[in-house]
Amino acid sequence: MDRGLGLADIMRELRLNRHTVRKFMRASSVDEILIHGPSGRTGVLDAHADYVARRWDEGCTRAHILHAELADRGVHVSLRTVQRLLHRMRECGAPAPQSLAPKPRQVSALILTPPDLLPEPDRALLKELGTRCPDLAHLQALVEEFAEMLVHRQGDEKLDGWLNSAKLSGIPELRHFADGLSRDVEAVRAGLTMPWSSGVVEGHVNRIKMLKRQMFDRAGHRLLRHRILLA
Structure with a gap:
């Protein structure tokens, strides 16, 4: 419409039928299209429209991820319903997310890389992720402490304190790792303290x-x- 195209031109360019294009042209706002289904009736996701829009802005554009998050919030809706909602958001021109959330493998690589070797953009990204997720910041601190203990052979001094912090961290994977080390703690302590290696x-x-x-x-x-x- 902003380009001066008529109804027929918009139909041809977007490959949409006349009814859909006319509905979009008559809508007074994006929310009018998102909240109401094809029949004009409100749906089960109406009360969660703000959450869906916020997650879209944060980069969550995959239906199966959003469906799982809604289930955790107690919203019983089918995957197909979430897919239709995201499809309507794309059709009505909802702004695309500026940046997608980094993948778990990318975050793991950032945490496991020595801070001095990280480029400035990666350091900024890791800092931002830690600000948004306190558990991630706590995990990063524990990983750096363990790496320092490993490199400088400080197991005899710091291992017990690190194991207690890891078990109380509330991070299941880290807690399981600490439990595994505790089962043979003396061997681990020797490996983190003595200069000899197998x-x-x-x-x-x-x-x-x-x-x-x-x-x-x-x-x-x-x-x-x-x-x-x-x-």
Whole structure:
């Protein structure tokens, strides 16, 4: 309409039928299209229109994610209903989100990368994510503390305190990790304190396993022994 196109031109360009285009042209606001269904009656999502619009602005444009979030809020609605709502939002020209939320793998990479090696945009993004999600900021702090303990061999001094903080963090994955370390805490403490490492032994073990896989069902132990010794 802003370009001076008529009804027929809009139908042809947007590939919509006459009834849909006329309905959009007569609507006084976007909410009039979003809240009311094709029949003009209010739907089950009317009371949650503000939440849906806010999540759209935050980058949540996938129906299955929004459907799961609504279910957590106690809204019993079908996935198809959510898909129709998002389709109407796109048809009526709802502004596209400025930026999509980063993927879990991307956030993990940001947290696990040493802060000094992060470019400035990534540092800003990580700071913003921590501001929006306190649990993520807490997780980042614990990961950095563990990395410092690992690099500087401070397990004898800080391991017990770190395990307690991890178990009380309220983050299930971190709590499970801490429980696993606690089952063999003395070995973990030694690994985070002493300068010796079993890395060389593990390397030889992996090399022998590789040779065994290469010779599987092709030769006996005698040839395997020769290959290991000669290598």
